[in-house]
Amino acid sequence: xxxxxxxxxPLDKNFFKRNKAVSKSPQYIDLREVTGRHKLEPGxxxxxxxxxxxxxxxxxxxxxxxxxxxxxxxx
Numbered sequence: 001x002x003x004x005x006x007x008x009x010p011l012d013k014n015f016f017k018r019n020k021a022v023s024k025s026p027q028y029i030d031l032r033e034v035t036g037r038h039k040l041e042p043g044x045x046x047x048x049x050x051x052x053x054x055x056x057x058x059x060x061x062x063x064x065x066x067x068x069x070x071x072x073x074x075x
Contacts, residue, residue, distance in 0.1 A: 001016075001019045001020070001021055001022060001046045001048070002019075002040075002043050002045055002046075003044040022040060022045070023038040029052070030052040049062060
């Protein structure tokens, strides 16, 4: 989801109700590894990793590759 204000602080339930995802995995499946290629407009984004089963917790490794350099983050 794109953030209008990158310094908005913790995101609450209302944020997720009011904002739509700008990109999603092509298929939501129960696999150990999911990859995808997404074209996004420049900006600040919230990436939400999830498990396949509701209420299940898990560890995540998130890698983001870009075609162009990303300006220094200040968050």
